[in-house]
C-alpha cells in the first residue's frame with residue numbers, strides 16, 4: 118500500500134514537475150506523450166543503444182526525452198561538456214533505483230557523498246591485490262571445465278548462455294567462496310539472481326509498479342528471498358569463525374575495519390555490497406566476452422593474430438596475472454570490442470542543481486545521461502566508427518585521442534569500481550579460449566542487440582562453432 122501511495126504522491130509532486138516541464142520544453146528533443154513520455158519510442162527502437170544514437174543524430178549533442186510523466190532525461194554526448202560537469206554529478210537518479218533497487222538500499226550505488234567516497238575508497242583495494250589472484254585461480258578452474266565440455270561438442274554452442282553461466286560461477290565464487298556453486302544456498306542465490314535479472318529492465322518502463330500483475334509480485338518475492346539468502350550466508354560465515362582464513366569478497370567485506378577498529382560495513386551493507394558486486398562483476402564481463410568472441414569469429418585474420426600472440430607469450434601454460442600486460446594485441450582486441458559493443462550503452466546521474474549549458478539549462482531533478490554508445494561511435498573521433506580495428510588502441514593512437522572519447526567504465530565520481538577486475542576476467546578467459554579453440558559464427562545466427570538488465574546482449578543468443586586447435590593446453 119505504501120508503494121502505491123508513494124507513487125501517487127510522487128506523481129502529484131506538481132510544483133517540481135511544472136519547473137521540470139518548463140525548462141525541459143526549452144531543450145531540443147522529440148514530442149512526448151504526457152503520461153508515458155517517450156517510453157514507447159524507447160521500446161519501439163529496441164532500447165537505449167538504438168534510441169540515443171538516433172536522437173543525437175537528429176537533435177545534436179544535447180537532447181531531452183521523458184522516461185514517464187515526471188522523469189525528464191537529458192543526454193549529453195559532447196565530451197568537453199561531460200568532462201566539465203560529471204565530476205559534480207555523484208548521485209544516481211530514480212531510474213537507477215528502479216533498475217537496481219533489488220540490490221538493497223544500502224548498495225554503494227545509492228549512497229551519496231561523502232558516504233560514497235569513503236565506501237568506494239574501501240572497495241577499490243578489495244577488488245585488486247589478493248582478489249585478482251583469487252579470480253585467476255577460479256577462472257582457470259571453471260573456464261577449463263567449460264572448454265572440456267566444448268571439446269566434445271560437434272554442434273554450434275550458444276556462447277551467450279555459456280559465458281553468462283561461467284562468469285556467474287566465477288564471480289559467485291570470488292564473492293561468496295569456492296563452494297558457491299555446490300551448496301543449496303549458493304544454487305538458490307544463483308537461480309533467484311537470474312530470475313530477477315531476466316525482467317529487471319521492465320522496471321524502467323513502468324510508470325507505476327504493476328502491483329496487480331502476478332509476475333511483478335513474484336519478482337518482488339524473489340527479490341526479498343535473494344536478500345534473505347545473502348543474509349543467511351553472512352550469518353553462516355560469522356558463525357563459522359573462519360573469516361580470517363578466507364579471502365573471498367564477503368570475508369574481506371566483513372573483516373573491513375574503520376579507524377577505531379570497529380566493523381566498517383553493517384551486515385545489511387555487506388549484503389547489498391556482495392549483491393552489487395555479483396551483478397557488477399558477472400553481467401558486463403559476460404557481455405564483453407560474448408561480443409569479443411563474435412567479433413573474432415567474424416574477423417578470422419584478427420583472431421589468428423590474437424591466437425599467435427597468446428601461443429607465443431604463454432607457450433602452452435595457463436595465463437597468470439603477470440602474463441596479461443604482455444598480451445598486447447589481445448588487449449587491443451578487448452578494448453576495441455568494448456568500444457563497439459560497450460556493455461553499458463548508457464549510464465545516469467541525478468541533476469542536483471541546475472546545469473547551464475550554452476543556451477540551455479538542465480534543470481534540478483532531471484536524469485543526466487552519459488550516452489557511452491554514442492560517444493564511442495563519434496565519427497569525428499573514430500574514423501569509420503563501425504569497423505573493428507584493434508590498432509585504434511596502439512599507444513600512439515590512444516595518446517592522441519581526447520580524454521573522454523573512450524569510457525566503457527564510465528567516468529567521474531561514479532565510474533566503475535571493478536574496471537581492473539572486469540578486464541582481468543575477460544583477458545584470462547579469452548586467452549584460455551584462444552589457446553584451445555578456433556571460432557566461427559554459426560551460419561543461421563541472426564545478430565540483433567538488446568539491453569537486458571542494463572547490459573548489451575545479443576537478443577537471439579550467439580551460436581558459434583568451436584573447433585579444437587592443435588596447440589590445446
Ligand code: HEM
Nearest residue numbers: 226397398401402461464526527528531532533535538539
Ligand atoms: C568488462 C567489465 C565491466 C564493464 C564494461 C563495466 C562498466 C561499468 C559502467 C559503465 C559503470 C557505470 C559508471 C558510471 O556511471 O560512470 C559501472 C559501474 C559499476 N561497476 Fe562496473 N563494469 C565492469 C565490471 C565490473 C566488475 C567486475 C565489478 C565488481 C566486481 C563492477 C562493479 C561496478 C559497480 C559497483 C558500479 C557502480 C559504481 C557506483 O555507482 O559508484 N563492474 N560499471
